[in-house]
Amino acid sequence: MFGYQIKNALRSLRRNPVLSGLLVLAIALGVAVSTAALAVYYIYSGNPIPQKSDQLFYVELDNWIHPLDTKSDEPEDPPILIAYRDMIGLSQSDIPTYQSGMFRTHPTVFPNRPDQPPFGAKARMCHGDFFSMFDAPFAYGNRWDKSADTKPEPVVVLNAETNQKLYGGVNSVGKKLQIEDRLFTIVGVLAPWRPNPKFYDPDYGNSSTDIAEIFLPLAYYKLIEPTRTGTTICQGPMGPTLEDLLQSECVWIQMWVQLDSPQQKEEYLAYLDAYVTEQKKLGRYPRPLNNRLLSVMELLRDRKVVPEEAKGLAIISLLFLVVCSVNLIGILLGKFLSLAPQMGLRRAMGASKLSIFIQHIIECEVVGVLGGVVGLGLSVLVLAVVNRALGEAGAFGLDLNMLGAGLVLSLVAGLVAGIYPAWRICRVPPAVHLKLQ
Numbered sequence: 001m002f003g004y005q006i007k008n009a010l011r012s013l014r015r016n017p018v019l020s021g022l023l024v025l026a027i028a029l030g031v032a033v034s035t036a037a038l039a040v041y042y043i044y045s046g047n048p049i050p051q052k053s054d055q056l057f058y059v060e061l062d063n064w065i066h067p068l069d070t071k072s073d074e075p076e077d078p079p080i081l082i083a084y085r086d087m088i089g090l091s092q093s094d095i096p097t098y099q100s101g102m103f104r105t106h107p108t109v110f111p112n113r114p115d116q117p118p119f120g121a122k123a124r125m126c127h128g129d130f131f132s133m134f135d136a137p138f139a140y141g142n143r144w145d146k147s148a149d150t151k152p153e154p155v156v157v158l159n160a161e162t163n164q165k166l167y168g169g170v171n172s173v174g175k176k177l178q179i180e181d182r183l184f185t186i187v188g189v190l191a192p193w194r195p196n197p198k199f200y201d202p203d204y205g206n207s208s209t210d211i212a213e214i215f216l217p218l219a220y221y222k223l224i225e226p227t228r229t230g231t232t233i234c235q236g237p238m239g240p241t242l243e244d245l246l247q248s249e250c251v252w253i254q255m256w257v258q259l260d261s262p263q264q265k266e267e268y269l270a271y272l273d274a275y276v277t278e279q280k281k282l283g284r285y286p287r288p289l290n291n292r293l294l295s296v297m298e299l300l301r302d303r304k305v306v307p308e309e310a311k312g313l314a315i316i317s318l319l320f321l322v323v324c325s326v327n328l329i330g331i332l333l334g335k336f337l338s339l340a341p342q343m344g345l346r347r348a349m350g351a352s353k354l355s356i357f358i359q360h361i362i363e364c365e366v367v368g369v370l371g372g373v374v375g376l377g378l379s380v381l382v383l384a385v386v387n388r389a390l391g392e393a394g395a396f397g398l399d400l401n402m403l404g405a406g407l408v409l410s411l412v413a414g415l416v417a418g419i420y421p422a423w424r425i426c427r428v429p430p431a432v433h434l435k436l437q
Contacts, residue, residue, distance in 0.1 A: 030324030037317035062290035074200025098129035107226035123213035141173035141188035152219035360422035368414020
C-alpha cells in the first residue's frame, strides 16, 4: 500500500513539473542553508577526541600576584597558562600516563633544495608524550624518545603538508633539516591531522588557523630561542635575558596530562595541591589554593569555543527553513484543491478521510525528500565555498550524522508545508463536486 501511495505521489508531481520543481527547489534552499549552518555549529560544539576526552586534563594553577589585576574577565579564575618553572616542577610527577607542556613558536626553516627559499614555520614545542596523548597519527616514523626531552636532542616531527612541501610526500624519516642555525633529524611525519576545533590549544585567538607545521622538543627552546607566537602574561618587572623569563612568574606554557582513572585524577590533584603549598613557602602563590584540572569538553566550554555567531546562524537558518516551508502552504493548498473533484469521486467510492489525508501527506514528504537530496548537494557546495574562503581554518563537511539531520529536516519541512493543505482537501464534502460532475 505504501509503495502504491509513493507511485501516486510521483505521478501527481509529474503532472505539473514546473510547479513540482518550484516546490522541491524551495525546500532544497531551506535544507541547504540550515544543514550547512548546523554543520558549522556541529563541528565547533562536537567532541574532538571522544575516545579519550574524559582522560585528558588541562592544568591550571593560580599564581596571580595581584588579585584585583588578573588580566582576566573572571578575577577568581586562575590563568589559562602556567609559568615555565611550574611546568618543569610538574613534569617531575610520575602520576600521569602522559604529560606535556607546550607553546607555539615561529622558527626559520632552511629547506635542503636550492630552489626553495627559507620560510618561517608554525611550530609547536612540546614533549614527546604530546603525540601519544592526543592520538596524533603517523604516516612515517614515530614520536621522539623521552631522552630527547631531557638532553635535549635535535629531532623534529613534520606534519603531512610540510613533508609534502619539502620532500614531495615521501618518507623523510632520517633526513636532516636546518631549523634556525642547527640541523635537526626528522624522526616522524604525521598523517593528515587537523582537529577542529584545535582543542589542545586553549590559547585560541587565531589558533584555529595556526596549525603546527613542525614539532620540536620543548627543552630545545633554550638553544635556538625562536620567536614565541602564543600569549605571554607577565606580572611585574622582568629581566632582559631568556633565563629571567624562565625563572619569572610570566605565564606562557600550556600543560596537559592524561589520567586514565578517577583515582589517578585524585592523586594528581593532591600532587598539585602539595606542589603549590611548597611554592607558597617560597613566597609564591599568594592567593588561596585554586588548582584546576579541566577535561577536554570542560575546557571547550570554559574557553567558549563555540562562537556566538555559529549559534545565531544555526537558529536563523532553521527559521529560514520554516519560512520556506510556510510559504509552500498556499501553493500546495491551491494544487490540492484543484484536484478536489477527483478526491470527491474517491470519497464517494468509499475512500476515507484518513486515506486521502495520508495520500497527500506522502506526496508532501516525497517533495521534502527530493528537496532534501538536492539541498544536501547544495550544502556541500556551500561548505566548500566556506572552506575555500577560510583557507586553513576551513574544515567543515557533512558526516553521516549531518546527512541524516538534513534528511530529517527535509521530512519536517515537507510535513510543515503539507499538513494544513492535506487536512483541507480531506475535509471537502464530496457531494458538492459530484453534483458539478
